[in-house]
Amino acid sequence: MNGHPQAAAAFNRDEAHVDWHDTALWAVRQKRDTMAGTVRNWESLRSLGSQIKAHTLSNLGQYLEQFEKNALQNGVKVHWAADAREHNRIVCEILKQHKVGKLVKSKSMLTEECGLNPYLEAQGIEVTDTDLGERIVQLAKEHPSHIVMPAIHKKREEIDLLFQEHLGTRRSGGDALYLTREARKHLRQRFLQADAALTGVNFAIAETGGFVVCTNEGNADMGVHATPLHIACMGIEKIIPAQEHLGVFLRLLARSATGQPITTYSSHFRAPAPGQEIHIVIVDNGRSNQLGRPEFRNSLHCIRCGACINTCPVYRRSGGHSYGYTIPGPIGSILAPGKDLHRHASLPFASTLCGSCHDVCPVKIDIHKQLFRWRQVIVREEGADFFKTLAMKATAFVFARPGLFAFGGKVGRLLLKITPRFLVYSRLNSWGKQRELPAPPGQSFTEWYKRERG
Amino acid sequence: MSKSKILDSIRKNQPGAIPLPEIDPALFADEGNLREAFTSVLTAIGGNVHAVNSPEAALPILKAAFPDAAKILCRVEGIDLNTVDPDSITSAAELDDLDLAIIPGAFGVAENGAIWVPESALSRRVLPFITAHLAIVMDGSQIVGTMHEAYPRLKDFREGFGVFIAGPSKTADIEQSLVIGAHGPLSLSVFLI
Numbered sequence: 001m002n003g004h005p006q007a008a009a010a011f012n013r014d015e016a017h018v019d020w021h022d023t024a025l026w027a028v029r030q031k032r033d034t035m036a037g038t039v040r041n042w043e044s045l046r047s048l049g050s051q052i053k054a055h056t057l058s059n060l061g062q063y064l065e066q067f068e069k070n071a072l073q074n075g076v077k078v079h080w081a082a083d084a085r086e087h088n089r090i091v092c093e094i095l096k097q098h099k100v101g102k103l104v105k106s107k108s109m110l111t112e113e114c115g116l117n118p119y120l121e122a123q124g125i126e127v128t129d130t131d132l133g134e135r136i137v138q139l140a141k142e143h144p145s146h147i148v149m150p151a152i153h154k155k156r157e158e159i160d161l162l163f164q165e166h167l168g169t170r171r172s173g174g175d176a177l178y179l180t181r182e183a184r185k186h187l188r189q190r191f192l193q194a195d196a197a198l199t200g201v202n203f204a205i206a207e208t209g210g211f212v213v214c215t216n217e218g219n220a221d222m223g224v225h226a227t228p229l230h231i232a233c234m235g236i237e238k239i240i241p242a243q244e245h246l247g248v249f250l251r252l253l254a255r256s257a258t259g260q261p262i263t264t265y266s267s268h269f270r271a272p273a274p275g276q277e278i279h280i281v282i283v284d285n286g287r288s289n290q291l292g293r294p295e296f297r298n299s300l301h302c303i304r305c306g307a308c309i310n311t312c313p314v315y316r317r318s319g320g321h322s323y324g325y326t327i328p329g330p331i332g333s334i335l336a337p338g339k340d341l342h343r344h345a346s347l348p349f350a351s352t353l354c355g356s357c358h359d360v361c362p363v364k365i366d367i368h369k370q371l372f373r374w375r376q377v378i379v380r381e382e383g384a385d386f387f388k389t390l391a392m393k394a395t396a397f398v399f400a401r402p403g404l405f406a407f408g409g410k411v412g413r414l415l416l417k418i419t420p421r422f423l424v425y426s427r428l429n430s431w432g433k434q435r436e437l438p439a440p441p442g443q444s445f446t447e448w449y450k451r452e453r454g
Numbered sequence: 455m456s457k458s459k460i461l462d463s464i465r466k467n468q469p470g471a472i473p474l475p476e477i478d479p480a481l482f483a484d485e486g487n488l489r490e491a492f493t494s495v496l497t498a499i500g501g502n503v504h505a506v507n508s509p510e511a512a513l514p515i516l517k518a519a520f521p522d523a524a525k526i527l528c529r530v531e532g533i534d535l536n537t538v539d540p541d542s543i544t545s546a547a548e549l550d551d552l553d554l555a556i557i558p559g560a561f562g563v564a565e566n567g568a569i570w571v572p573e574s575a576l577s578r579r580v581l582p583f584i585t586a587h588l589a590i591v592m593d594g595s596q597i598v599g600t601m602h603e604a605y606p607r608l609k610d611f612r613e614g615f616g617v618f619i620a621g622p623s624k625t626a627d628i629e630q631s632l633v634i635g636a637h638g639p640l641s642l643s644v645f646l647i
């Protein structure tokens with residue numbers, strides 16, 4: 001069993017690049033803060049998002065059935081997949097029925113999770129990822145390292161070489177404008193030659209049977225409207241009750257993700273265009289199990305904005321690939337153990353528990369607390385041997401980096417000061433239950449030491 | 455069958471009923487001039503906003519901005535720039551070399567610069583995405599404050615497709631450098647009447 005610490009150590013070999021990665025993601029986090037600050041009653045908006053999701057999960061069965069009924073009435077075909085294998089089989093069958101040789105895809109973390117691309121390629125179907133970042137990692141034969149910025153781990157020089165090799169571009173030293181224009185030409189051909197398009201789903205609306213797909217590049221729409229067959233794949237948790245709830249989530253999503261007021265395109269699909277077919281594949285793949293774990297349930301609130309990833313001091317300095325799971329970072333670290341506890345046992349330890357993820361999460365998932373709860377489960381289930389090896393190494397990764405520790409500590413002390421007593425002394429904190437925590441010192445040892453040394 | 459298997463598992467695992475909160479748009483409404491707010495947000499996200507008195511007044515501005523545009527598809531009455539017959543188009547590929555599309559927008563949203571474009575405003579769904587440059591003409595009085603006020607307007611919307619468009623297409627996937635013009639239009643001009 002390999003884990004986060006080993007992979008993170010590999011990423012850390014290129015110091016300068018790690019610094020860039022760290023700074024670039026922090027800049028996105030800051031843009032998010034600025035944007036959130038311009039919205040009146042942002043905190044109430046987050047609460048609404050969280051409450052709507054909690055309500056939806058408590059009625060999930062009914063909303064899914066309502067969604068299906070309305071979608072069918074709109075002339076959309078609906079499929080249900082219990083797991084990744086069934087999802088892949090269904091998608092492949094639809095494509096075979098339509099004699100599809102070439103498929104264009106826009107971003108879908110679900111199909112990544114299901115391993116759809118290799119499955120279809122093995123069946124002789126050419127799959128082109130059309131989001132620029134996803135195309136970059138596809139050409140590099142890698143996986144996305146971030147759910148919103150799939151190629152954030154790649155340096156511009158690497159992309160330059162990759163495009164020279166696959167797109168026949170000239171050497172440009174990584175000129176972003178030139179490379180993007182070349183990718184536009186290359187992918188425009190793919191859109192126009194494709195037989196079908198596959199997209200993810202950001203929100204599916206029970207009330208209307210419609211669904212919304214958000215992009216900045218326009219790649220989802222280019223594919224969908226240029227081809228006669230649209231397949232949209234969604235996890236069961238993408239449902240929202242009614243159209244008015246889109247108002248809440250579209251306000252939260254892009255601001256939290258990239259600090260934009262909204263994505264360039266928020267496309268509302270309800271019925272196929274004349275001569276076109278729309279198929280929706282509704283996928284469980286472990287989600288209904290997670291629904292049955294009360295202490296981890298609200299991880300299903302996630303709208304995949306990536307804010308918790310951008311703010312995470314461990315992610316920023318270890319890179320998305322170090323997590324070894326489709327969804328990296330804090331949210332992935334609470335989802336992955338629910339899928340395969342043993343395999344992903346190191347992930348909940350790849351954290352300082354600073355709580356920054358929870359602070360930025362637009363749907364208020366208490367990620368840091370769930371990380372702590374998973375640690376307890378893992379220590380219980382995996383035994384002391386595991387704890388001595390992987391968990392300690394993961395913890396060592398965190399503690400070996402003074403920067404991470406300082407970040408975690410600062411926030412931790414602040415939280416201790418501003419968190420109501422009942423939270424500090426809740427059952428979650430088994431230590432605090434027995435004794436009063438010491439008053440948080442105004443400065444940490446590190447800060448004191450720095451000051452004393454001048 | 456998987457459907458019943460999934461639904462059974464969900465029903466077994468979902469918690470007891472949790473109430474659905476009410477959304478109070480007033481809680482999020484900002485003071486201030488909607489048209490000004492809309493213009494400044496849309497400009498900040500890369501749109502070119504022009505105030506005009508009539509659709510006709512957009513004509514010289516478009517001509518000056520796109521002097522080389524050869525293939526133009528216009529869906530707005532009063533702007534006589536069409537070089538293609540929209541009804542003659544039978545595939546997306548025929549629009550691949552479209553230089554400029556001019557379409558009507560239904561209403562705008564001040565907080566994010568988004569404009570609602572229903573399918574009925576387009577000859578084909580692909581139109582506002584495949585064109586090299588996009589111009590949207592809309593009534594400047596049709597601007598709401600936030601998305602909470604936008605959706606009540608769409609309560610009776612029954613078309614198969616509609617889209618909020620906010621600015622030109624963009625990407626920052628190469629080392630976070632912002633590039634305007636990804637797969638959709640390279641620019642967006644908005645004419646507020």
Ligand code: SF4
Nearest residue numbers: 302303305306308361
């Ligand atoms: S857990 Fe919250 S912050 Fe993280 S991706 Fe999901 S919605 Fe965004």
